[in-house]
Amino acid sequence: MRKLKIVELYAGTARSVEPFRSWRRAELALLLDVNDFAKETYLANFPNAPFLRRNLTAISANEILQAAGGRIDVLLGCPPCQGFSESGLRVATDPRNWHVRKFANVAAHARPMMVVMENVPTVADSQQFLYLTQRLQQIGYECASVIANSAQYGSCQTRQRLLFVAYRKEVRSAVRFPRPTHGGTVPIFSYSTGQFVDPRANLREALGITPATQRLSQLMSEDFSEYLGEKPLVTIGDTLQGMPRADSRAGGQLQHSAWMHSTRVLRRMEGVREGCRWKGGEDHFAHSYGRLHRRGLARTITTFFPYAGGGRFWHPTANRSLTAREAARVQGFPDDFKFLDKSKKTAALIGNALDACLADLCYRMVRRALEI
Template identity: 30%
Template structure:
């Protein structure tokens, strides 16, 4: 029998995908973004879909519609929008009273109504210390008032086999035992003996080469449209990503402007805007902007702006283009069988705004196993 979940603020389904990989089944997803929800529905056709502002959804009516009793659901998962806590917003512009900073309370209303055995809420790392820790305290105390035992922490995706150094915060709550977080499984340290944190048997960190080295080369603006994979796998990660997939989809490279093409052509692997000649250098730029990925390191955080080379290190390590949708999905740990729908920028947002599925899988497995 599969474990049951509902996904609030579901997006395209990053959290759901990780939980599915751990043998959970999605009963329902709530998401206001119609395009992201179309991708979710395509990949999880058995789930009931609610395309609505979650503030307009009545938790009790939803529970009754799903035919669930209190404490019958295994887990409520979700990532309330986090822009108000993000470090990308200047501190002077943040306000705890803003509506976008209050959506975690809506999430908790659904928890109170459903009383699932477990709760997993994801957010930006800053939420743990935002406003002098008030938000973390409020979430913890509210869950405890419902009868849950609660733990919270930030996790680096690269420590769990994802080829990306993305850090996210998680609140995990349980009705029946003190929750714990999964132990790291991968390390960037060459000498494991230097790390007391890691057990023997820890794997080396997954790199960009491990993740996308098997995918066929493309030019900017080109799409791979063959029916099969043109090459064999050359890493365990690639084999895992290809599992249950017979056709390579979403391997499409965005067209670039003449100046963007000129910039990428003069950059070598790992170089970025600061290595551009004066005639091609932008007047202002982010750290890592117009950067090529390193083959033998994980990617930095894949954001919704992955389609724009000026927004981060999103150029392919050696080919003269930005990474494709499938390459971004691979770096985010979406399996190849997961298909994205929409325009290039819409699909970029769906990836960048989601939780890496393998990180969600690690948490899901920890819920249902004795991980002490």
């Protein structure tokens, strides 16, 4: 059987393609991203990877196809999501939103067996997403989408993402989204109530599903928002278990070092109990200056996790934000993945990465479809 050429656009640290590396039939044909630092970081881990640094606005679909060796079997990608995100301004004319159309046009030109895109759930409200689905349907693809929460698939992070798949009709009967595996019966800490909640009684509260996601889930091909997997939810305490002390010799080997915080921020946070947040001002979002709970889920890791005011990123017991290695663990990076430095550029790579559990979900769906 011939090798299947896998291509990831907007690759960053190539987390979407990572699980495909274990599949004998998969051949990594091309990674493409405009970020020099992302390319340097990935090649430091995988020196021979076919990583092309190009701006997607300045490269044609045909050039991408030729760079991949003239054929693409599986096209993966997460176009920039900032213009669609609930935490942003959501301006319809944001130039970054154009990349969803670019992704659609590359797929339409290359005609892969399968196309998989990940983005924030609110992309489903956009004209760009409508263009993507209609563009591919017009040339004979079947399309499906689901809003998946990474915590329902084994992550300690409640990260909600829209997963879109388009597939040629010859693989239609085999394509379906894997059902969630986690939920269980073990009580989980709820940041909204400050109490422990039984997932069986209120899974939405346990996961912290946003109102927009609840509304948009009705438009999806499948709705897993109330689906309770058998395995217990994985907590932030489970994920950080066994980490050495930050800034120790063992911590240094893991690039596990505390960020610099001002005296003002440290004083602001030192009296905040586990699972609570500082409430001394109204100039921040609901989860800003929040401390995680060891028996709770992590909130979505963003590029702002080094900052106390950027979200609920404060360590459950230590008076500091999550380190780069801790945030990388939450995102599912293995401890042996090397980052080039301890800088905000590294934090951006970690925050922009796809949660490993969602990447594995997509991989399992693609592999099952193409092996039958």
